[in-house]
Amino acid sequence: MNESLRPMPVATDATRPFWDAASRHTLVIQRCSHCGRQQFPPRSFCHYCMSTEVTWQECSGRGTVYTFTVNYRAANAHMANRTPYVVAVISLDEGVRMFTNIVESSPDAVCLGARVEVCWLDTPGLPTLPQFRLLPSGTSPAIRHGEQR
Amino acid sequence: MSVNDFPSGDYAIVGVAESDLGKVPGKTALELQGQAARLALIDAGLTLADVDGVFAHTDDRFSSLQLAEYLGLRPRFTDTSNVGGMSNVMHVRHAMAAIQAGLCDVALISYGSTQLTDGSRKLTGLTEDPRSPRGQFVVPYGQLSPIGYYAMVAQLHMSRWGTPLDALAEVAVAARQWANLNPKAYRQGPLSIDDVMASPIVAAPLRQRDCCLVTDGGGAFVLTRADRARDLRKPPVFVKGIAESFSHHYTPLELEDWLDTNVAETADAAFRMAGLSRADIDVVQIYDHFTIGVLQSLEELGFCERGSSGEFVKGGRLGPDGSFPINTSGGGLSYGHPGMFGIFLIIEAVRQLRRECGERQLPHARNALCHAPGLVFSANSTLILGVDT
Numbered sequence: 001m002n003e004s005l006r007p008m009p010v011a012t013d014a015t016r017p018f019w020d021a022a023s024r025h026t027l028v029i030q031r032c033s034h035c036g037r038q039q040f041p042p043r044s045f046c047h048y049c050m051s052t053e054v055t056w057q058e059c060s061g062r063g064t065v066y067t068f069t070v071n072y073r074a075a076n077a078h079m080a081n082r083t084p085y086v087v088a089v090i091s092l093d094e095g096v097r098m099f100t101n102i103v104e105s106s107p108d109a110v111c112l113g114a115r116v117e118v119c120w121l122d123t124p125g126l127p128t129l130p131q132f133r134l135l136p137s138g139t140s141p142a143i144r145h146g147e148q149r
Numbered sequence: 150m151s152v153n154d155f156p157s158g159d160y161a162i163v164g165v166a167e168s169d170l171g172k173v174p175g176k177t178a179l180e181l182q183g184q185a186a187r188l189a190l191i192d193a194g195l196t197l198a199d200v201d202g203v204f205a206h207t208d209d210r211f212s213s214l215q216l217a218e219y220l221g222l223r224p225r226f227t228d229t230s231n232v233g234g235m236s237n238v239m240h241v242r243h244a245m246a247a248i249q250a251g252l253c254d255v256a257l258i259s260y261g262s263t264q265l266t267d268g269s270r271k272l273t274g275l276t277e278d279p280r281s282p283r284g285q286f287v288v289p290y291g292q293l294s295p296i297g298y299y300a301m302v303a304q305l306h307m308s309r310w311g312t313p314l315d316a317l318a319e320v321a322v323a324a325r326q327w328a329n330l331n332p333k334a335y336r337q338g339p340l341s342i343d344d345v346m347a348s349p350i351v352a353a354p355l356r357q358r359d360c361c362l363v364t365d366g367g368g369a370f371v372l373t374r375a376d377r378a379r380d381l382r383k384p385p386v387f388v389k390g391i392a393e394s395f396s397h398h399y400t401p402l403e404l405e406d407w408l409d410t411n412v413a414e415t416a417d418a419a420f421r422m423a424g425l426s427r428a429d430i431d432v433v434q435i436y437d438h439f440t441i442g443v444l445q446s447l448e449e450l451g452f453c454e455r456g457s458s459g460e461f462v463k464g465g466r467l468g469p470d471g472s473f474p475i476n477t478s479g480g481g482l483s484y485g486h487p488g489m490f491g492i493f494l495i496i497e498a499v500r501q502l503r504r505e506c507g508e509r510q511l512p513h514a515r516n517a518l519c520h521a522p523g524l525v526f527s528a529n530s531t532l533i534l535g536v537d538t
Contacts, residue, residue, distance in 0.1 A: 007277075009285035040402060041282045067308075067407065069300035070353035075291040084353070087292045089301065089402070097402040099287045107353075112308040129289055 006078035008126050014044040017056050022128045025120045029096050031057040040096035061118035062135070063092040070107040086110050090132055104133040157423050160245045161378035161385035162534065163371050164193025165496045170366035170485045171335040174266045178207045181367030182261035183219050189369040194382025195255065200371075202226040202253030204240035206489070207261055216259060226253040232395065233523030234436055236260070237368075237492040238530040242391050244372050254373060261367025262487035283399040293352050294399065296360060296439065298525035300352035302407050303441040307354060309408065309456065312444070314354060316459030318345035320440035321358050321482050323468035328479025330469060330509035335364050336483045359440040361481035361490070368492035370499070386499045389516065390423030390533035392416070397527050410526040412449030416518075419531040425516060427451055430533070432501045432517035433473070434494040437480040443467075446520055450531075469509065477501060477509045494519040495532065502536045 011019045021028040029040050034051035045052045068088035074080040086102040088110065102110050103119065115135040122128050166188030168181035176184070182205065190196060203224045205212040213227035226247045232239060237260050244256035277284040292298070306312050322342055328334035340358070348357040378385035394415045397404060404410065420426060427450075435446045444458035452473070453461040465471045478484040478497040485493070498517035500506050516535040522528060 007279060007284075007288045009289055010279040011285070012280050015285060041286050041400060067301040067305045069293075069297050069304060069355075070350075071291060071293055071297065072350045072353065073293060075288075075293045075297075079291040082291075084350075085291060087290050087297055087301075099290050099292060099400075099402075101290050112304065 005076065006123075007076055011127070015042045018042050019127045021056065021058075022120070022130055025128070027059040027061050027118050027130055028056040029059055029092070029094060030054045038094065038096050040098060057094065059092055059094045063090040063116055063132070065089075065102070065110060065112055065114045065116060066091045066097055067112060068102065068110055070110075088132070090116055098130075101131045102133065103131050109134060155242075155245055155249070155388075155391070155422065157389045158387045158535075159375050160248065160372060160388045161375045162388070162495065162499050163373055163378045163381045163383065163385055164189040164191070164195065165370040165499045166192055166368065167333065167493065167496055168261065168367035170333060170487070171364050172265050173263065173365040176263070176365075178209075178261040178263050178367065179215055179219055181263070181365065182207065182216050182259045182369065185261065185367045185369035186216070186220060186257055186259055189257070189371050192383060193371045195371060197222060199255045200224065200257045202244060202247055202256040204228045204237070204244055204256055204258040205260065206231040206236045208488075224253065232528045234438065234489045235491045235521035235523040235528060235530040236489060238495065238519060238521050238532050239393055239523075241372060241388060241495070241532060242393060242530075245388065245391070248372075248374060254377070256372045257369060258372060258492070259367065259369040260487075260489050260492045262489065263365045264488045265363050265365045277399075287400060295525050296352045296355055298399075298401075299439040299441050300355045302445060302526070303354050303439075305407055306441065306444065310459065312456075312459035314346060315342050316444065316462055317355070317359055317440040318342040319462040319465070320437065320443045320467060321345045323462070323465060323471065324437060324476055324480040324482035324484075326465070326468040327477050327509060328483035330507075331477075331479050331484060334479040334484040336362055336479070340483075355439060355441065361438045361486035362483065364485040364487050366485050366487035368496055370492065370495060384503060384536060386502050386534050386536055388532070389425065389535045390419035390421070391531070392418035392422065393528065393530045395528045399525060399527075401525065401527070404526070407526065408445065408448075408455070410445070410449060410522070410529070412446060412520070412522075412529050412531075413451060415529040416450050416520065416531045419533050423533040423535070425533060425535075429516050430518045431513045431515055432477070432498055432511055433475040434477075434498050434517065434519045435475055436490055436494060436521040437476055437482050438486070438490070440482070442522070443475070446522075450518075450520055474511060477506065477511065491521045491530070494521060495534075498534050502534060
């Protein structure tokens, strides 16, 4: 597939440590040294207490599916031959949420509350994107895509 | 005085109009706004010379100046602020504040778009700066916008409450039934629950017929002081209550519960200002960008219990023969949706309160509620209008 068609992130000074860590296959979020709170997306200061003493915390890379959708129409040329694909919001075990794709499984296998772990999409010359895949065990009782109670 | 402490009934909408609607290849968004503005002023019995405040949004960043120039106005006050589909509802409160502060006296509020003809309304939304929070942390994953966000809400609702897909379809079917009674509606004809559920999936669980239309069109209305309104051509429609709230852009990662989006607090503030309760409302206009948005709003507005909207809308309850009629124009789902629908909620509410709605006229129409979000449950506006102050 042609990754050059994918709309890719462009880092700023504040977010560059996140993308640099991603290139090393490490997922990091910001933690404020002053008030101890976490924030995502990254900012140049803590938006809770305004402190500039924000540090980077390495995450376990694990989380649960908060919610998701399955796209049958592509949002861009890159996704055109990947439909249907899953876009999800993940609650990381460390406490923040992020948007992602859930890959390496059928969309039908994805459900709310499912356990996931980070995996990495490397593209030469472009930022490494964090994606997620389902963890094999512990499927939740939540409904699956398209299923009705 | 806090910002929600406008006196109830001191301001009134005195003229409303939509422009040509549907596919209008020969006109620009500005020309549609101009057409609607002229008709709204005629409706009010006012002229361009009376207008001294212009509130407008379009895809142009400088919309109010563009419209002022087109109409030959030299307004004392303008406002081009844009928070998505509810912007013209927000402009009502901005105009009230401006009039109260003596900055203008007669406010012209308008929107226009040629998104159908332009083909500019792509499901992907407009191009985002790849350095923005959305550009870095949402766009790379191919989220369809805004539909993807509401599909995620629907998934959450179905999972938490067991809401069936045919409950979503009920909203689309009721909208079509109303559109069939509205000569100005763009999409007419039969539509069944099965038709909706057989339409192509776009972003699961939402299907094509769960989505609002893409049309050209514009609208305008005129707002002024209640004392001035009483001398005009049509009976004034008073602003009884109004409130807003604001949250995020397109990265709602700190919104704890996507089924609790601050609508209840916003509506409560509007009801407090109006001195009314939900039982006093006869006319309900809820922004129907997607069918799930209506279910979510019905619950968060307090018209039914949380989680019960799927049951609540069953059996055509929202339609012309139902016990809870809403979106009597046919709504964004079947009347028309030129990108931003807030103004059309107000136009229809005013017409219902003036009893101008012909076949689709509601028998009791004293108080109306309009509710609109902005962007992706990013902001809220609730407006309560009435005729019996």
